[in-house]
Amino acid sequence: MxxxxxxxxxxxxxxxxxMTSAYPMRGAGKSLVRSLxxxxxxxxxxxxxxxIVELDPAQIEGSFVKDRISDDDGEYRDLLEAIRVRGQDTPxxxxxxxxxxxxxxxxxxHRRVRAARELGRKVRAVVKAIDxxxxxxxxxQENSARANLSxxxxxxxxxxxxxxxxxxxxxxxxxxxNAASISKMMTVAERISADVIEKIGAxxxxxxxxxxxxxxxxxxFANVGKVSEVLSTDGFDALTSDERFSSLYKALNRSARPVxxxxxxxxxxxxxxxxxxxxxxxxxxxxxxxxxxxxxxAGRFGEYLSRNLDAxxxxxxxxxxxxx
Numbered sequence: 001m002x003x004x005x006x007x008x009x010x011x012x013x014x015x016x017x018x019m020t021s022a023y024p025m026r027g028a029g030k031s032l033v034r035s036l037x038x039x040x041x042x043x044x045x046x047x048x049x050x051x052i053v054e055l056d057p058a059q060i061e062g063s064f065v066k067d068r069i070s071d072d073d074g075e076y077r078d079l080l081e082a083i084r085v086r087g088q089d090t091p092x093x094x095x096x097x098x099x100x101x102x103x104x105x106x107x108x109x110h111r112r113v114r115a116a117r118e119l120g121r122k123v124r125a126v127v128k129a130i131d132x133x134x135x136x137x138x139x140x141q142e143n144s145a146r147a148n149l150s151x152x153x154x155x156x157x158x159x160x161x162x163x164x165x166x167x168x169x170x171x172x173x174x175x176x177x178n179a180a181s182i183s184k185m186m187t188v189a190e191r192i193s194a195d196v197i198e199k200i201g202a203x204x205x206x207x208x209x210x211x212x213x214x215x216x217x218x219x220x221f222a223n224v225g226k227v228s229e230v231l232s233t234d235g236f237d238a239l240t241s242d243e244r245f246s247s248l249y250k251a252l253n254r255s256a257r258p259v260x261x262x263x264x265x266x267x268x269x270x271x272x273x274x275x276x277x278x279x280x281x282x283x284x285x286x287x288x289x290x291x292x293x294x295x296x297x298a299g300r301f302g303e304y305l306s307r308n309l310d311a312x313x314x315x316x317x318x319x320x321x322x323x324x
Contacts, residue, residue, distance in 0.1 A: 004250065004285035010313045024162050032282040033087070033182075039088065050126040050128070051126070052124050052125065052126055053092045053124075053125055053126075053127060054123070054124055054125070055094070055104060055122060055123055055125050056121040056123075057113050057114075057116045057122070057123055058104070058117075059102060059103055059104055060094060060104050060106055060113050060123065060125075061097065061103060061104070061105050061106065062105070062106055062110055063105060063106050063107065063108075063110065063135070063137075063139055064132070065136055065139070065157070065160050065161065065164065066156075066157075066160065067139060067140065067143050067149065067153065067157045068143075068149070068153055068202070069150075069152070069153055069156065069197070069198060069201055069202045070201060070202065076111055076114070076115075077109060079081065079111055079112070079115055079301050079311055080115045080118060080119070083112070083115045083116070083119065083121075084119055085136035085210065088112055088115075088121075088123065088124050090109075090112075090303070091109070091124040091125050091126050092106060092107075092108065092109025092110075092112050092113060092123060092124070092125045092126070093106075093107040093108050093109060093125070093126050093128060093138065093142070094106055094126070094127055095107055095128055095129055095130050095135060096127065096129055102142065104125070104127065105135075105263055107128075107130070107135050107138050107139050107142075108139050108142040108143060109125075118291075121162075130286065133170060136161055136164075136166060136170065136174055136178040137170060137173050137174045140157060140161075140171075140174025140175050141173075141174060141175075142171075144174075144175055145177055147232045148204070149202075150203055150206070150256075151185075151203075151206065151207055151208045151211055152188070152189075152197055152200075152202060152203060152206070152211055153202050154175055154177075154185060155184075155185035155186070155188050155211070156189055156194070156197060157171075157174070157175065158171040158175060158177075158185045158186055158189065159185070159186055159189035159190065161174065168182050168183070168186070171185075171186075171312040184208060184212060185208075187212070187215065188208075188211045188212055188214075188215045191216070191218060191219050192211075192215050192218050193219065196218070196227060196231065199231050199244070200241060200244045200245050200248065201241030201244060201245075202241055203241045203242050203244070204241065204242065205242040206242060206245050210245070210249070213249070213253075214245070214248065214249050214252070215324040217249065217252035217253055218252065220252070223252045226247065226251060226252055228251070229251075230247060230248050230251045230252075231248070233247075262289075266283055266284065266285045267282075267283070267285075268281070268282065268284075269281075269282040269284075270282070276295065277295055277296040278293055278294075278295050278296070278297045278298050278301050279293065279294050279295045279298070280292070280293045284316060
């Protein structure tokens with residue numbers, strides 16, 4: 001089904017929750033390809049039917065939220081040369097500056113602005129008055145489709161949105177990622193300091209799981225001093241971003257084995273009454289408790305427990321207070 005003009009929808013997005021991503025993820029690889037393809041089509045729709053104006057790059061400020069760790073010099077030089085030879089094919093999207101008349105803020109297309117500035121040319125742009133929330137969603141969606149952001153750049157973008165108070169729902173919409181993916185991004189960006197990530201760089205060849213492993217290694221007490229030691233090693237800055245990641249990863253993971261999060265010890269037990277009409281399996285991790293039942297009376301006994309949970313909990317509290 002065709003989607004409406006996305007910016008119209010963004011401008012009318014409610015402030016409260018209850019929104020779900022238009023791009024559910026079912027199977028990482030397949031969904032990522034489908035999601036990026038859909039986003040690429042939406043990116044074209046951002047600008048459909050809009051008047052294109054020419055602006056002086058001096059009139060344009062960057063976005064208020066950063067989505068790249070740094071520009072890839074090779075990719076940028078290719079873009080610069082392409083614009084020099086054939087001009088700017090696709091306009092950028094800007095919005096009027098909130099405080100200064102005559103100035104604008106980039107929603108997406110900051111590299112095209114940089115290229116126009118270097119070439120001494122005006123930049124072709126579409127101007128739309130949108131609010132901050134619509135701005136970050138449009139910025140994230142267009143860059144996810146066009147800019148080949150690495151996992152860690154997406155993770156940092158999600159964390160910056162969260163730090164600005166937009167919450168994970170907006171991050172999910174902006175990056176076309178489900179809640180579980182956003183959670184992993186946030187976890188990595190919280191475990192590894194922004195300074196360390198900036199030092200490593202975008203690491204375009206490193207995927208999610210390797211970053212998750214590195215975040216676990218960085219969090220180990222034994223590695224506290226090793227991180228800064230590796231980052232300050234002679235020649236570290238001369239390595240490519242992927243090589244810097246590998247250098248730190250190998251230094252922290254001396255065993256050379258895949259890193260896994262330490263599993264919480266789980267207490268397991270089984271229970272069965274004398275008539276064997278119910279068989280129960282119990283799991284308790286301390287933070288989570290589960291009880292599953294089967295056999296003849298499992299359904300009826302489960303209903304009985306459900307009806308009497310309030311009374312059972314009151315009894316639990318009373319017995320607990322007597323023991324204090």
